[in-house]
Amino acid sequence: xxxxxxxxxxxxxxxxxxxxxxxxxxxxxxxxxxxxxxxxxxxxxxxxxxxxxxxxxxxxxxxxxxxxxxxxxxxxxxxxxxxxxxxxxxxxxxxxxxxxxxxxxxxxxxxxxxxxxxxxxxxxxxxxxxxxxxxxxxxxxxxxxxxxxxxxxxxxxxx
Amino acid sequence: xxxxxxxxxxxxxxxxxxxxxxxxxxxxxxxxxxxxxxxxxxxxxxxxxxxxxxxxxxxxxxxxxxxxxxxxxxxxxxxxxxxxxxxxxxxxxxxxxxxxxxxxxxxxxxxxxxxxxxxxxxxxxxxxxxxxxxxxxxxxxxxxxxxxxxxxxxxxxxxxxxxxxxxxxxxxxxxxxxxxxxxxxxxxxxxxxxxxxxxxxxxxxxxxxxxxxxxxxxxxxxxxxxxxxxxxxxxxxxxxxxxxxxxxxxxxxxxxxxxxxxxxxxxxxxxxxxxxxxxxxxxxxxxxxxxxxxxxxxxxxxxxxxxxxxxxxxxxxxxxxxxxxxxxxxxxxxxxxxxxxxxxxxxxxxxxxxxxxxxxxxxxxxxxxxxxxxxxxxxxxxxxxxxxxxxxxxxxxxxxxxxxxxxxxxxxxxxxxxxxxxxxxxxxxxxxxxxxxxxxxxxxxxxxxxxxxxxxxxxxxxxxxxxxxxxxxxxxxxxxxxxxxxxxxxxxxxxxxxxxxxxxxxxxxxxxxxxxxxxxxxxxxxxxxxxxxxxxxxxxxxxxxxxxxxxxxxxxxxxxxxxxxxxxxxxxxxxxxxxxxxxxxxxxxxxxxxxxxxxxxxxxxxxxxxxxxxxxxxxxxxxxxxxxxxxxxxxxxxxxxxxxxxxxxxxxxxxxxxxxxxxxxxxxxxxxxxxxxxxxxxxxxxxxxxxxxxxxxxxxxxxxxxxxxxxxxxxxxxxxxxxxxxxxxxxxxxxxxxxxxxxxxxxxxxxxxx
Ligand code: FES
Ligand code: FES
Numbered sequence: 001x002x003x004x005x006x007x008x009x010x011x012x013x014x015x016x017x018x019x020x021x022x023x024x025x026x027x028x029x030x031x032x033x034x035x036x037x038x039x040x041x042x043x044x045x046x047x048x049x050x051x052x053x054x055x056x057x058x059x060x061x062x063x064x065x066x067x068x069x070x071x072x073x074x075x076x077x078x079x080x081x082x083x084x085x086x087x088x089x090x091x092x093x094x095x096x097x098x099x100x101x102x103x104x105x106x107x108x109x110x111x112x113x114x115x116x117x118x119x120x121x122x123x124x125x126x127x128x129x130x131x132x133x134x135x136x137x138x139x140x141x142x143x144x145x146x147x148x149x150x151x152x153x154x155x156x157x158x159x
Numbered sequence: 160x161x162x163x164x165x166x167x168x169x170x171x172x173x174x175x176x177x178x179x180x181x182x183x184x185x186x187x188x189x190x191x192x193x194x195x196x197x198x199x200x201x202x203x204x205x206x207x208x209x210x211x212x213x214x215x216x217x218x219x220x221x222x223x224x225x226x227x228x229x230x231x232x233x234x235x236x237x238x239x240x241x242x243x244x245x246x247x248x249x250x251x252x253x254x255x256x257x258x259x260x261x262x263x264x265x266x267x268x269x270x271x272x273x274x275x276x277x278x279x280x281x282x283x284x285x286x287x288x289x290x291x292x293x294x295x296x297x298x299x300x301x302x303x304x305x306x307x308x309x310x311x312x313x314x315x316x317x318x319x320x321x322x323x324x325x326x327x328x329x330x331x332x333x334x335x336x337x338x339x340x341x342x343x344x345x346x347x348x349x350x351x352x353x354x355x356x357x358x359x360x361x362x363x364x365x366x367x368x369x370x371x372x373x374x375x376x377x378x379x380x381x382x383x384x385x386x387x388x389x390x391x392x393x394x395x396x397x398x399x400x401x402x403x404x405x406x407x408x409x410x411x412x413x414x415x416x417x418x419x420x421x422x423x424x425x426x427x428x429x430x431x432x433x434x435x436x437x438x439x440x441x442x443x444x445x446x447x448x449x450x451x452x453x454x455x456x457x458x459x460x461x462x463x464x465x466x467x468x469x470x471x472x473x474x475x476x477x478x479x480x481x482x483x484x485x486x487x488x489x490x491x492x493x494x495x496x497x498x499x500x501x502x503x504x505x506x507x508x509x510x511x512x513x514x515x516x517x518x519x520x521x522x523x524x525x526x527x528x529x530x531x532x533x534x535x536x537x538x539x540x541x542x543x544x545x546x547x548x549x550x551x552x553x554x555x556x557x558x559x560x561x562x563x564x565x566x567x568x569x570x571x572x573x574x575x576x577x578x579x580x581x582x583x584x585x586x587x588x589x590x591x592x593x594x595x596x597x598x599x600x601x602x603x604x605x606x607x608x609x610x611x612x613x614x615x616x617x618x619x620x621x622x623x624x625x626x627x628x629x630x631x632x633x634x635x636x637x638x639x640x641x642x643x644x645x646x647x648x649x650x651x652x653x654x655x656x657x658x659x660x661x662x663x664x665x666x667x668x669x670x671x672x673x674x675x676x677x678x679x680x681x682x683x684x685x686x687x688x689x690x691x692x693x694x695x696x697x698x699x700x701x702x703x704x705x706x707x708x709x710x711x712x713x714x715x716x717x718x719x720x721x722x723x724x725x726x727x728x729x730x731x732x733x734x735x736x737x738x739x740x741x742x743x744x745x746x747x748x749x750x751x752x753x754x755x756x757x758x759x760x761x762x763x764x765x766x767x768x769x770x771x772x773x774x775x776x777x778x779x780x781x782x783x784x785x786x787x788x789x790x791x792x793x794x795x796x797x798x799x800x801x802x803x804x805x806x807x808x809x810x811x812x813x814x815x816x817x818x819x820x821x822x823x824x825x826x827x828x829x830x831x832x833x834x835x836x837x838x839x840x841x842x843x844x845x846x847x848x849x850x851x852x853x854x855x856x857x858x859x860x861x862x863x864x865x866x867x868x869x870x871x872x873x874x875x876x877x878x879x880x881x882x883x884x885x886x887x888x889x890x891x892x893x894x895x896x897x898x899x900x901x902x903x904x905x906x907x908x909x910x911x912x913x
Contacts, residue, residue, distance in 0.1 A: 033182075034182070034185065034186075034188075034189035035181070035182020035183065036182070037186070037188070037350075037351070037401070038188065039350040039352065039401075039435065040352075040435040040838065041434065041435060042435065042838055042840070044838060044839035044840055045435075045839055074182070076181070076182050076183075078181075079181050084177070084180065087180075088177075088180040088181060091176075091180045092172055092176045092177070093172070095170075095172075095173070095805045095806070095808075095809055097173065097179045098402075098642040098809055099179075099349070099350070099399075099400060099401045099402040099641060099642025100175070100178075100180075100184055100399065100401070101186065101349070101401025101402060102350045102401075103180055107180065125847075126848045127847075127848055129846075129847035129848075130846045130847045130848040130849075133348075133839060133844055133846065134350065134847075135347075135348055135349050135350050135402050135404070135813075135817070136402055136642050137809060137812065137813050138812040138813045138814075138815060138853055139816070139845075139846075139847040139850050140812055140850070140852070140853065141812075142847070143847060
């Protein structure tokens with residue numbers, strides 16, 4: 001067992017983890033943050049995408065011990081009270097959600113992406129979402145949602 | 160004519176959207192209970208073997224190991240719910256023996272306190288096998304090889320049907336085309352892996368199962384049979400589901416049965432979750448088929464005869480094998496007016512992972528063959544493929560000889576015309592394919608798919624609606640929303656009839672203790688079958704409301720109307736009461752009444768209406784590499800009436816992309832029964848950067864038996880994509896691919912033959 005300190009969705013926490021624990025298991029198990037999904041456990045589907053120090057990473061490929069002293073943002077950290085994040089609103093408005101299993105990963109991938117690319121075009125968004133598999137939507141609507149969110153975030157200076 | 164609807168036909172946001180974008184939606188994999196154990200399966204390394212002995216003595220000694228369940232004691236489901244109809248058939252639903260029939264077939268399950276102990280325990284189990292010869296090629300299953308996969312033989316099912324006189328039919332043909340087609344073992348590849356449940360067998364002798372199933376009520380029936388329990392002792396709760404596409408159409412092989420036995424032995428909740436590898440290698444897939452088809456037409460372009468012979472590979476066990484081959488028959492015969500049609504189907508067992516239900520059932524396979532044939536014939540008699548279809552399709556007013564019913568709605572002509580206009584069909588058909596290595600082409604295909612299964616299976620639909628004392632409502636339905644949006648659509652139907660705002664209608668979770676018997680989700684049935692039940696339940700509730708309102712407003716209830724939550728007299732608009740005030744009054748304030756408003760309905764849909772579609776695929780083929788790029792898909796579908804157009808478009812676009820995968824990239828590859836691509840790195844799904852624009856076109860033919868005219872869409876949207884792509888490839892480069900999926904190697908191979 002090792003003790004790590006992480007900032008999870010804005011709150012610093014001390015956790016005891018095994019050296020071999022994957023971050024996804026710590027999030028979903030110990031912390032009860034089940035919004036982050038496991039679709040493959042092999043780094044192929046993107047359902048487990050979270051933000052680690054502002055970058056989109058796959059929680060199934062990272063060990064919890066590697067995140068000591070890091071800031072982690074998961075889907076649960078986006079909403080402020082009952083107010084949705086512009087990305088969440090855009091996914092709803094654009095009908096970009098069907099079964100919803102890929103949705104948290106897509107939103108978190110887009111979240112880190114928009115921070116670095118506040119004015120993306122369609123091709124850039126497609127490349128960003130290329131790491132996230134979706135079996136339901138055919139991708140068109142999620143791509144539109146990310147474009148719409150980027151636009152509304154620029155207008156409202158949202159992060 | 161259609162009146163102005165307030166809810167039906169509106170693209171309301173899906174009712175579960177907020178749960179899903181915030182991460183608060185709980186899927187089966189997210190569930191956890193106090194005192195819960197974890198379980199995993201030990202799977203066979205052999206394609207075919209007798210399990211002589213299982214030695215768990217070392218594993219038992221591990222601290223934390225709590226229970227074992229083996230195939231010697233836990234039955235497998237080997238038929239679908241069609242077999243629940245009588246006692247004798249019910250016996251044939253289950254199989255319990257000591258044989259493993261594919262690599263990955265479960266042998267035993269262990270329950271332990273954590274995953275690490277489980278892993279160690281699994282490594283300590285010793286199994287003594289007697290390997291048997293295996294059958295990998297479905298053709299070998301037809302021969303005398305001395306290998307018997309199931310007691311009754313290697314042929315699971317045979318069907319032969321003839322309409323008209325096939326030989327006489329071919330005599331009248333001027334052109335006859337004969338080809339053999341092969342289709343791949345496609346996987347559902349829902350992003351939530353198939354195979355998670357929590358079984359909770361309590362000390363009171365009752366079992367609660369949480370499982371992301373498409374068939375909550377039939378799962379309840381199967382489990383009651385397996386455990387010898389009454390139905391009221393088994394409760395199935397369906398949490399959010401991460402896509403299904405047919406992959407959860409019944410109990411999952413080795414999942415719920417094993418898990419619930421472990422829970423019964425320990426009286427603790429037990430959770431089992433398959434990994435992605437287990438999903439790919441040991442759950443059901445699409446039936447691979449070999450389809451020989453001989454088709455004849457006159458030189459005027461009239462189809463006269465079609466002879467079909469299908470060999471379908473159901474793998475190690477059959478579940479949906481009868482329904483799937485029956486679907487090839489009904490969709491093939493139903494689509495065209497062909498006077499002489501002969502259909503023969505043989506389903507065989509092989510020592511591979513099972514085949515089952517997958518979006519489209521047997522239709523994508525059948526459609527690939529038949530729509531390729533149509534394209535070839537049209538070209539031979541020099542007729543535009545669209546004109547050829549328009550001459551021969553079976554329109555409304557005709558009898559469907561398989562379903563034995565009159566076609567009441569068919570918007571295929573409109574689908575073809577709108578699709579042609581939007582895709583630029585006419586111009587692109589005559590455009591030269593282009594200089595250089597990149598050749599462009601456009602192809603089309605059409606399809607028919609049945610809505611529900613009213614004529615083929617027990618297919619009940621049901622719903623209950625109760626109105627709260629503040630005028631809001633709760634709809635209880637086992638519609639099993641897997642992501643398609645049925646809960647949203649059904650709430651719209653209720654809202655429309657009750658005059659209650661859409662946002663004021665809550666839809667319950669699917670829970671067999673609460674929701675009445677419903678066939679669940681399969682066969683694109685929920686908008687139609689579920690919609691009918693909800694419509695009828697809402698009408699009943701509405702009538703009850705109006706009786707009370709009539710008493711209070713002192714007027715005849717039949718002249719009352721409800722709009723936006725206000726009940727008013729159509730002849731005296733000032734005589735009105737809000738739904739809220741009415742409900743307050745009759746439920747709480749007036750103690751002499753204290754009435755509950757509950758509407759409930761159930762039944763079998765009056766028909767199994769076909770829904771239709773036309774897909775236009777535009778492709779670019781690189782003749783140096785064989786690589787195909789779909790440039791654009793135009794998909795026009797007749798859905799009767801789109802209750803929620805945006806959700807319908809979602810089905811069309813998503814189905815279109817899944818169809819491109821079936822056409823070009825998807826298929827499990829096997830080497831002596833071993834699946835060599837059991838992960839997303841080698842089983843290639845399309846990604847965001849790979850997909851072309853898919854243009855959805857909704858056609859509304861208004862099905863008279865449907866709720867507000869609606870029929871299905873979910874499965875159909877992928878059915879005729881592969882055939883359209885194949886026809887487009889032919890148009891671009893003049894080679895005919897008959898083998899799915901159409902990889903660049905295969906295309907290059909065909910090009911080099913030229
Ligand atoms: S679960 Fe991490 S990439 Fe699939
Ligand atoms: S919405 Fe189902 S996988 Fe994306």
